[in-house]
Amino acid sequence: MISEVGHFALVLALILALVQSVVPVIGARRNDAALMAIAPPVAVTQLLLIALSFAALTHAYVVSDFSVVNVYENSHSAKPMLYKITGVWGNHEGSMLLWVLILALFGAAVAWFGGNLPTTLKANVLGVQAWITVAFLLFILLTSNPFLRLSPAPMEGQDLNPLLQDIGLAIHPPLLYLGYVGFSISFAFAVAALIEGRIDAAWARWVRPWTLAAWVFLTAGISMGSYWAYYELGWGGWWFWDPVENASFMPWLIGTALLHSALVMEKRNALKIWTVLLAILTFSLSLLGTFLVRSGILTSVHSFATDPARGVFILTILLIFIGGSLALFALRASSLQAGGLFAPVSREGALVLNNLLLTAATASVLVGTLYPMALEAVTGDKISVGEPFFNLTFGPLMIPLLLAVPFGPFLAWKRGDIYAVAQRLYAAFGIAILVTLAVIWATSGGPVLAALGIGLATWLMVGAAAELLFRARFGDVGFAAGWRRLAGLPRSAYGTAAAHAGLGITLLGIVAVSTFEAETITVMRRGDTATIGAYEVSFDGFENRAAGTYRELVAHMTARKDGEVVARLDPSKRIYEVRQMPTTEAAIVTHGFSQLYVTLGDTTAENDGITVRMWDKPLVTLIWLGTVAMMLGGALSLSDRRLRVGAPKPARAAPRPGRTLAAGE
Template identity: 65%
Template sequence: MIAEAGHYALILALALALIQSTVPVAGAKLRDVALMNVARSTAMAQFMFAGLSFLALTTLYVTSDFSVANVFQNSHSAKPLLYKITGVWGNHEGSMLLWVAILAFFGALVASFGNNLPLSLRALVLAVQGWIAAAFYLFILATSNPFTRMAQAPLEGRDLNPVLQDIGLAVHPPMLYLGYVGFSVAFSFAVAALIEGRIDAAWARWVRPWTLVAWIFLTLGIAMGSYWAYYELGWGGWWFWDPVENASLMPWLSGTALLHSAIVMEKRNALKVWTILLAILTFSLSLLGTFLVRSGVLTSVHAFATDPSRGVFILVILCLFIGGSLTLYLWRASSLKQGGLFAPISREGALVLNNLFLTTACATVFVGTLYPLALEMLTGDKISVGAPFFNLTFGPLFVPLLIAVPFGPMLAWKRGDIRGVAQRLLAAGVAALLTIAMVWAWTTGGAALAPLAIGLAVFVVLGAIIDIAERIMLFRLPLAVSLRRAVGLPRAAWGTAFAHAGLGIALIGIVCETTWNTEYIGTLKPNDVAKLAGYELTLKEVTQRQGPNFRESIARFRITRGGDEIGEMVPSKRNFSARQMATTEAALLSRGASQLYISLGDDTTDGAVAVRMYHKPLVLMIWWGPVLMALGGVFSLSDRRLRVGAPKPAKASRALQAAE
């Protein structure tokens, strides 16, 4: 009964989405207030039914109802409760239901908090959200119904992919989807503004918080996915340039450019055409990521779908929304007024430069990701585009971008003084040069450019600190006055500083881990000692343990350095009988920002166990950086100017609109 109720709720959500996608458009055309207000009520009701449908599927997983094919294929009665819940989105059908539930959630948020929007704009934004939702409801009901019953209920399920039975799965996909789907709001605002033919600074003020929310969640989702792959897959890497990883990176790059472009549009009423295009492209890249993962064109731990009909359906959705929105853009863009002018050396100019490098980097990832797929489709030849291509194309684009990052916030609007900013950043430049010299002197081996990259990262971090110091006039006013100025600074200024500093911190971690990572691969017996980066790792014992739905082989290592015991590391290897699969549970020991990493391989015939050990210097900074960037986004989102939003129209203006 629960499955049928969930299915029926999904059908009702589709019906509401169809109403939401048509009636408000007619209302906006006829200037009928009642019809335009239909968008708000249907968006709220649609979210309620989508939420009920998702809750129904979750209940089926928790109660292990194996009469439902989706539950049978992806769950097991002995699985821990946490993984029963997270298993809901650990498969194609469930993950698509989560996708549309989050889409409905964002639509309900716009309906709830969009009271300061012009009524016609809100109606059109929610109508576009309804178009997207209706397309994906149809996709789920036609090709990916998660509530399909089996003719005869099995006694036990097949279990979830063991690799996905991890706490990281409870966090990574929902955050990633909140980012992907969150950009649909910016897309809807862009399409609605193009339909109305009215785009101004107020539009940028309205769209920026929604873009910021999506960017925060996508940043955290990518970071969480990277860390999950690092400790769960047992290979010791944190980024592989996998096409599915790239599918999340592309909208992040485009979304970052959109955020900066929206700032220029809000402050200077400029870059209108470019901002609208970025809003369309960012969500289009999110849809492209959905296609890559769900179509079956890729084989990956992320990719669930293998049915070609699903790929064709999503491809049609992709063509309709991307092609339709770009066609509308081409039709309307020429009629948009560009707004304020500015000098090349200005804050606007710095943000344009930022956009140029970000979008070019996004384009290189796009080409590197899709070219092998296109070539295979056209010629049948299979090629692999891996890390060397991306490192040689993506990396150099970020060098000038990072050099420019500290300058941007310190330049004035409209016309800036590059010499004055350079003088204020002189201390950061000197510190960066000293860092390069010290790293060069203290390290041996590794890439010759690594010290330069670390120096550049230090320049970015110190540039963010100097920006705040200049704003509060540190050391030029009494300390108490500077502290009061710091408290009174707009939170967006703190957010910018945190985000830029997080970028530098992540770069330090990336360079140190990739350049000075040390490795030990071999076999050990109990009481054998492996030496790694000054540490002694002694295998004490290997034991067996029965888990709830797996058999586990556990190794215990004593870690010492210079004769002093530091701690114990316990890696393991799990065998899941239901799926006939094994997973590696790596052991991590943090020493400051650095880590020791141990993963187990297979046992040998002579009683030894294969091990893979790493010492990863400053590796944690790779993820501290994105967390700091997301924190900066939260600070910016809490800025009163964004919370207040654009001012409501004056009474006279509202009366004029009503008369029209």
């Protein structure tokens, strides 16, 4: 009965979404306040209904109601409660329900926090948001209903994909969807502005907090997904240019460009047409990512669905929203004013360079992701586009971007002085050069490109700190006053510095682990010892264990450094008995910012030994610590009151002396 309530709640939500998609838009067209006022309460009610539906599906998982097909196919009564709950979105139907729930959450957030928006813009934004909700509710109800029943009900379920039975799954998809779906608000603002035919600096100030929030969540989702794949899949890598990874990376890249472009529009009323186009493209790439994962054209551990009908349905949604919004943009673009002018050497110019390089980088990832699929569809030939292609196309575009990052905050608006900025950054440049030379010396003239990469990471980190110190004006006001000025800087200044420094931290981790990583593969028997980096790892023996829905073979190992025990390692190979699916559980020991990583391969024919693969990964954790700094930077900027309040309502004119306000004024 509860599952039927969940299904009925989805149908009611669809009806309300249809109302919200039409009535407020008509009201905005006619300037009818009563019709426009319908949008906020409908958006909130829609959220409550979809939340009720999601709660009903979660209840079915918690109580192991195997009469529900979705629960039967993706759960098991012996599964830990945590994985019963996370299993709700560990499948196609449940994850799409979570997608729509987050979509409704953002729509309701606009209704709650959009009190300072012009009435017509708010009505159109909620209307456009409802168009997206209608499309995906129809998709769920017609092709991906999570509440289908089985009769008679099976006694036991088929269990969840073992790779998804991990704490990372409890965190990664919701964060990723908050980013993906959060960009729908930027899209809705863009389309609503195009419908009204009015885009100005106030529009940018309204849209920037929503874009920043989505960017923070998407950064968190990508980072968590990278770390989950790193420790759970046992490959020892943190990024593989997998098409599903690229599907989330592309909206992150173009969303980063949108953030910087909206800043120019807000501060200088420039780049208006370009900013609106970026808002459309960012969510379009989010929809493309949804299509790639949900259509069945990709095979990946984190892709779902093989039903062609679902792929065609999502492709139709994709074409309608991307094609329709771009057509509206083309229709309206000629009537929009381009905005203010600025010199090439200025903060606006630096942000334009940022946008051009990020957009080109996104295009390179898009081509590398879609070309193999397009070629196979047209000719039937299968090719693989992997790391070499992306290193040759994406990498060269990032180098000038990273070099330019510290310059941007120092440049003045409208017209800057590149020579003066260089003077302010000479210390950061000098430190970066010294670090580069030190790395070359420490590695005995080793990989020069790695030394340059570490120098570039230093340039980013020190450059971010230099911007804060310059704004505090230590040299002009003295040490004590400088500290007071530093403490009084707006949070957005700290947010920008943290995000740029985080980029440098991540780059440092990438360069270090890519260049200086040590790896060994060997067959070990009880009592054997293998050397990896500065460590000696001895094999102490096997142990067979059983827990929950799996049994595992555990290898006990001891890691020593300079003869002293520094860690015990227990890598294992599991077999999940319901699905008869094997997994590899890595043993990871963190020392400083580095990690010792051990996984198991096949046992020997005599079953007295096993293949062991070991890595010593220097500074690998900096990859994810850098993304944490980026997220912190975004959160700090979002907490800045100047960004949170959006554009203020116009002040009411004071009455002239001797004049009495009329009723209703």
